[in-house]
Amino acid sequence: MAAIPRTAFQKKLDHRKLKGHIFYALCLIAIVIALAMLGALLYNVLSAGLSRLSWDFLTNFPSRFPERAGIQAALIGSIYVVGSAGILAFTLGLGAAIYLEEYSNRNWYARIIQVNIANLAGVPSIVYGILGLEIFVRFMDLGKSVLAGSLTLALLILPIVIIAAQEAIRAVPPSMREGGFALGATRWQVIWHLVLPYSFPGILTGVILAVSRALGETAPLLVMGALTFVPFAPDGPMSRFTVLPIQIFNWVSRPQEGFHVNAAAGIIVLLVLLLSMNAVAVFLRYKFQKKAQL
Amino acid sequence: MEQVAGPKWKKHLPESVIKLVLFSCATLSIFTTVGIVSVLLFEAILFFQEVSIFEFLGSTKWTPLFSSKSFGIWPLITGTMLTSIGAMIVALPLGLLSAIYLAEYAPNRVRRVLKPVLEVLAGIPTVVYGFFALLYVTPILRQISGDISVFNALSASIVMGIMILPMVSSLSEDAMQAVPRSLREAAYALGATKLEVASKVVVPAALSGIMAAFILAASRAIGETMIVAIAAGQNPTFTFNPLVPIETMTAYIVQVSLGDTPTGTIEFKTIFAVGLSLFVITLGMNLLSQYLVRRYREVYE
Numbered sequence: 001m002a003a004i005p006r007t008a009f010q011k012k013l014d015h016r017k018l019k020g021h022i023f024y025a026l027c028l029i030a031i032v033i034a035l036a037m038l039g040a041l042l043y044n045v046l047s048a049g050l051s052r053l054s055w056d057f058l059t060n061f062p063s064r065f066p067e068r069a070g071i072q073a074a075l076i077g078s079i080y081v082v083g084s085a086g087i088l089a090f091t092l093g094l095g096a097a098i099y100l101e102e103y104s105n106r107n108w109y110a111r112i113i114q115v116n117i118a119n120l121a122g123v124p125s126i127v128y129g130i131l132g133l134e135i136f137v138r139f140m141d142l143g144k145s146v147l148a149g150s151l152t153l154a155l156l157i158l159p160i161v162i163i164a165a166q167e168a169i170r171a172v173p174p175s176m177r178e179g180g181f182a183l184g185a186t187r188w189q190v191i192w193h194l195v196l197p198y199s200f201p202g203i204l205t206g207v208i209l210a211v212s213r214a215l216g217e218t219a220p221l222l223v224m225g226a227l228t229f230v231p232f233a234p235d236g237p238m239s240r241f242t243v244l245p246i247q248i249f250n251w252v253s254r255p256q257e258g259f260h261v262n263a264a265a266g267i268i269v270l271l272v273l274l275l276s277m278n279a280v281a282v283f284l285r286y287k288f289q290k291k292a293q294l
Numbered sequence: 295m296e297q298v299a300g301p302k303w304k305k306h307l308p309e310s311v312i313k314l315v316l317f318s319c320a321t322l323s324i325f326t327t328v329g330i331v332s333v334l335l336f337e338a339i340l341f342f343q344e345v346s347i348f349e350f351l352g353s354t355k356w357t358p359l360f361s362s363k364s365f366g367i368w369p370l371i372t373g374t375m376l377t378s379i380g381a382m383i384v385a386l387p388l389g390l391l392s393a394i395y396l397a398e399y400a401p402n403r404v405r406r407v408l409k410p411v412l413e414v415l416a417g418i419p420t421v422v423y424g425f426f427a428l429l430y431v432t433p434i435l436r437q438i439s440g441d442i443s444v445f446n447a448l449s450a451s452i453v454m455g456i457m458i459l460p461m462v463s464s465l466s467e468d469a470m471q472a473v474p475r476s477l478r479e480a481a482y483a484l485g486a487t488k489l490e491v492a493s494k495v496v497v498p499a500a501l502s503g504i505m506a507a508f509i510l511a512a513s514r515a516i517g518e519t520m521i522v523a524i525a526a527g528q529n530p531t532f533t534f535n536p537l538v539p540i541e542t543m544t545a546y547i548v549q550v551s552l553g554d555t556p557t558g559t560i561e562f563k564t565i566f567a568v569g570l571s572l573f574v575i576t577l578g579m580n581l582l583s584q585y586l587v588r589r590y591r592e593v594y595e
């Protein structure tokens with residue numbers, strides 16, 4: 001009985017196994033293509049821009065001559081705008097997350113906010129630029145200033161901060177809160193002395209990732225009206241400004257080769273900033289995980 | 295818990311103030327949505343008082359910045375579809391295969407290294423991808439075929455596909471990881487090969503999550519701005535040819551913002567009509583994705 005189907009089965013099995021091997025190879029190829037693209041991108045940027053990096057490049061202002069142009073205005077603009085956007089989003093986002101997790105009891109209003117936040121996270125960033133232009137620049141009459149730019153970016157990253165902070169707060173074991181309540185602490189005392197210290201590294205990680213997203217954003221600030229050529233560093237919240245990604249965009253759009261080299265050098269500076277922020281986030285998460293295991 | 299805190303509540307005025315402050319923070323997100331919708335609607339209504347909605351949705355010529363103005367949004371929509379579909383053609387197979395590799399084949403140690411490395415792709419600013427598309431991918435494509443313009447949808451699509459790949463792979467992998475081990479083991483016990491388990495058990499079981507990932511990635515591609523603004527051109531053309539310059543909805547908004555269009559003019563108001571269309575399309579896709587996850591989630595207990 002075994003003899004007849006066995007050969008047919010064996011043939012079929014070989015065929016099935018071969019298909020499996022081919023599929024495995026395809027999976028590997030897909031991963032390799034993705035990694036190769038990442039490698040090609042980094043290699044091209046580094047080989048084009050590395051030689052252009054110098055102290056002068058960091059401290060000069062933009063110029064009609066590529067070899068004299070620098071990124072000081074854009075770098076300081078980015079630090080001002082993204083830094084204040086981060087602080088704003090951290091404060092407001094943490095507040096919203098605490099309300100949703102600790103106070104709302106998942107009522108209908110909290111559910112609406114939750115759905116709303118999920119949808120806001122999917123709104124294209126350029127739409128936030130239109131919002132910033134209308135509400136902050138024109139309606140509130142802040143002008144195309146550092147303040148208007150950071151408010152726009154703060155709204156953009158707010159959903160990311162809220163979602164990350166909610167996850168961190170949710171990871172605090174309920175027994176901790178119950179212990180606090182049993183000792184007669186008020187709700188806010190429990191949050192301030194128990195929940196927040198425990199979840200803080202997680203919240204901070206989320207904020208850093210959100211800020212690194214803001215640091216790379218170009219479109220919303222372009223639409224809001226940030227300048228593309230700024231020969232001065234911003235000196236206050238009402239000053240006009242540019243940011244690093246917009247400076248890079250401006251250089252990429254020019255036809256001259258020299259500006260493309262500048263764009264590559266600017267990208268290296270931007271990626272170094274992003275990578276170091278991400279490294280801090282990874283470090284925090286690692287420390288947090290170790291603490292949580294204790 | 296409530297009983298202990300309850301009677302003390304009135305003595306603690308600060309407690310209720312704090313609650314009110316936190317409540318306002320949470321409510322701010324509602325105001326953001328209201329702000330977006332009302333800004334877009336308000337200005338778009340002003341626009342549609344001057345331009346009929348039939349011309350907007352019926353004409354295939356988009357020339358608001360020229361002297362003979364025509365306001366048919368279709369060239370911007372086909373431009374957006376062209377780049378987004380192109381990006382999905384790149385990202386779907388690569389992302390799904392990567393996800394299957396990570397979820398089914400990769401040893402734990404390899405996965406722990408590969409996943410964050412792939413996610414680096416998602417963290418790279420889009421202006422960097424634009425640089426890469428215009429200055430490296432396009433020249434390579436032009437060496438392969440001389441018919442390709444300097445600005446074209448193909449190069450932007452390829453690079454945008456790489457950008458959204460981590461989104462597809464990461465979300466699909468999460469969906470596949472959620473498929474219980476017992477289902478796989480049952481299939482192996484019946485003598486299935488690894489491919490058969492992946493393609494006939496794991497992927498179908500995780501399909502709602504995978505579809506949701508695809509739709510989210512497509513919505514991301516539609517809303518993506520800098521890659522297409524840099525590499526795809528600024529020629530609103532009603533075409534499905536990926537080799538010629540086109541213009542997407544997002545690139546058009548950037549083009550108007552960069553120019554010195556005075557506020558209040560009909561040229562300026564176009565960005566709100568285009569922005570509203572973009573918002574409606576992406577919102578619809580995001581809602582569909584959330585619906586798919588909720589409605590078709592397989593629950594294994």
